[in-house]
Amino acid sequence: MATLNTEPNLPAPDDFYERLIAMHRGLSDDESALVNAKLVLLLANHIGDAGVLAQAMAAACNGMDATGDAGAG
Amino acid sequence: MKTYTNPVFSYVRPAELDAPGARRPVVVVGAGPVGLAAAIDLGQRGIPTVVLDDDQTVSVGSRAICYAKRALEILDRLGCGQQVVDKGIGWNVGKVFCRDELVYRFDLLPEPGHRRPAFVNLQQYWFEEYLVNRVREFDDVDLRWENKVVGVVPHADRVDVRVATPEGEYTLACDWLIAADGSRSPVRQMLGLEWEGQMFRDRFLIADIHMKTDFPTERWFWFDPPFHPNQSALLHRQADDVWRVDFQLGWDANPDEERKPERILPRLRAMLGDKADFEIEWASVYTFQCRRMQRFRHGRVIFAGDAAHVVSPFGARGANSGIQDTDNLIWKLDLVLKGRAPDQLLDTYDVERTRAADENILNSTRSTDFITPKSRVSRTFRDAVLSLAKKHAFARRLVNSGRLSVPAILVDSPLNTPDRDPDFACGSGTMIPGAPAADAPVAGPAGDWLLGYLGGDFTLLGFDAAVGPFGVAVEPVDVASLARDRIPCKVVQVGGNPTAGATMIRDVQGLAVRRYDARPGTVYLLRPDQHVCARWRAFDLPSVRAAIARATCNH
DSSP: OOOOOOOOOSSSSSHHHHHHHHHHTOOOOOHHHHHHHHHEEEEEEEEOHHHHHHHHHHHTTTTTTTTTTGGOO | OOOOOOOOOOOOOOOTSOOOOEEEEEEEESSSSHHHHHHHHHHHHHEEEEESSSSSSSOOSOOOOOHHHHHHHHHHHTHHHHHHHHEEEEOOEEEEEEEEEEEEEOOOOSSOOOOOEEEEOOOHHHHHHHHHHHTTTOEEEEEEEEEEEEEEEOOOSSSEEEEEEETEEEEEEEEEEOOOOOOOOOOHHHHOOOOOEEESSEEEEEEEEEEEEOOSSEEEESOTTTTTTTTTEEEEEEEGGGEEEEOOTTTSSSSHTTTTTTHHHHHHHHHHHOOOOOOEEEEEEEEEEEOOSSOOOTTEEEEGHHHHEOOOOSSSHHHHHHHHHHHHHHHHHHHHTTTTSSSTTHHHHHHHHHHHHHHHHHHHHHHHHHSSOSSSHHHHHHHHHHHHHTTTTHHHOOOOSSSOOOOOOOOHHHHTOSSTTTTOSSSSTSOOTTOOOOOOBBBSSSOOOOGGGSSEEEEEEOOOOOSSSSSSSSOOOOOOGGGGSSSSEEEEEEEEOEEEEEEEEBBSSHHHHHTTTTOOOEEEOTTTBBBEEEESSOOHHHHHHHHHHHHHTTT
């Protein structure tokens, strides 16, 4: 099973981060939430691997009170 | 209603009001689609049956309208499939709109070479009327209207049923009680049995309208349409130019107000336009739940259909699964009643059908979470999917306006004999043990479709284009002896040299061989409900008998 890569993999991390924040400029909180959701869905489809996605969900929920079903993956 | 007048079935004074009656093998509570299907199956097997219903007519309003291929195939075995298909409206295309844009289109893509289509739409009252007519052909089935069950007392050896009629009460004793009395099941409540699951905090207006229109015969579903902002809507065609309209109203809607024509008409006008010429036939406001009983069998009381499990209507998984319940149950009950199988066989009804119910509840819950998001973030993701679906194919697969009913595959059933031969196809859609038999066009003495030759009893289906599957053994084997066994098994042979005792059919398009991944000598054993329970590359009598024993808990 493929493993979620959490080692550095972005060639230009600062550029990516700037773009991510810029993407939300001028959006309301609701609009930002929608844009984020769309981004998650697009990336999830690109990854495609259910195991990797489950690991990513678990990592994202790590430290949160409510982990939902993601931790079970 | 303009297009349908509910028949009034007259109450007949039951003999038990005047003198205690004999104990009955089976009493069925509820003359809805599931209870009637059970009664017909029992009638076909010659089991004397009493059906009790508290009403005196069929369904008021269209209610369950989508009948799936597997349900139609079961109805064929019960002798009512053709009427339902002739009267019903076949459809294949579904469209999903978000606001005024088409975001997703599906086509059930009918594969040729099956007798029955993927779906037909038919109002429940027509469906029930046909089944009532069929029930009346059996002298052994006593259908009693205005006979309301008011008490159920289970005993180790029988069940006593207390029945109220317009002329007083009486008690009926039976070996087995089938409770097919709907989602509010009085029998379930009288026995104090719980059912578990969740209710969804949303309300829907459902209306039948009579309308002559050139709208296509397709299932149309809208999220957030301009005529009904922020909610969903559904339009679906039924027989006699009646259309089903469904509006999501939200949890805060007042059901008593929303039912009034002055509230419904503006909604319909907004949807259909000022020029549309229509009349409201029936309307109701409903909520829904996804629940099931933990067990469907409680001693001698057996629950089927909505009494045992309920889902949301999106996906047509109510009546279609209820009819599969009785299809699964009645042959088992028949063997138990005849003393040819132990009553543990009835526990496998529970195992097989609770699993099917779980699958339906899972699918229905997922659809409901998409249509009625339960949280803000759930709503955000839903809207994100709909927004992406306009441009991106991947997101269309996530749009969920109801995943339509598919037949249960009894994969892990204890009644299956696992494959011994490793080279059988076992991917999706193949005839693995547990799968319902696939249809195919054939030629033979009993009609043009393979399914017409299978089921009722156990059936051994053998394939051979050359020597006959039952003739390959060195010693001639008397397959006809299977029909004389304690649990009889009929034999059907596809192609090859005629074998004594086998019904010969021809695979006219080669589809039976393909769908069953067959080679010369391949044999399948089908249960009385047409599910595969064993298959082999070569025939031998002891293996067949062992598989029948296993499929009837006789081992």
